Amino acid sequence: MGAQDETDINTWLGYLEQVLAPLPASEREDIVVEARAHLEERVAAGLSATSALAGFGKAEHYARAFLDDHALTQALDSRRALTMAKTLFGVAGQSLIATLGLIAFLVFGTTTIGAIACLLLKFARPELINLWPGSERLGNGLYPVLVAIAVIDAWLARFSLVLALKGLKGRPDRE
């Protein structure tokens, strides 16, 4: 391998290693070593480093798929709604699944908060509640209805996030 080819490959691999920094060290090393072996074999077969590197594209683009997959796994493993929502927000611009998941999360999250707010208000200031025109029809029956809405919608909000994350993980890349 020529000196220039070696320099080009080392520069690209060095940058790849940098952008893969969020990954665990063993995983990062695996990706870099495998890319190096591939590139050096291509060059040994007569290809220039530039041509061999063209197949991988820019290091940050190549790393993106690994990083996104890692972020999705981390978010799912965290089991935290806010972490999952934040991860989906990060890829929402590239993915319809992520966007729909976030919209569903916001809709169900808002109705959950609304139900809890109504519940608290009904408890604290029953005279202010008048959800329907005319008289209050449910009376104290409003309590279990609001609790049920809050619980079901909170579950649906979380389920929307999990479903979107699993949907994204099941795809080769996000476009």
Place this chain on the structure above:
Amino acid sequence: MYKGVLELALMRLLQDGAQYGLKILDGLHEEAGLDLSEGTLYPLLHRLEKAGLIKSEWRHEAEASHPRKYYGLTPAGATELKAQGDIWLEMTERLNAFLKRGN
């Protein structure tokens, strides 16, 4: 749909035996007519491995200057290949019949 075909072809190739990245690229090109780039192949291998459909191991071979990472199909991958392959064959059979209708 094209992405699903890539997975299917890749798993079918690995059903014949474990291969490393460069040979997988060449195999898919020569045997399936699929021109993948390295930038598509390796993240796909990574994802399939995480999903448990394929497994990998590093091998040190005498003729190679670097160790090579070989990928092989897992039992779960073989089951998935059978299921997806059947769906694909049925779909293409019906589509072919539809396209040839009246010709």
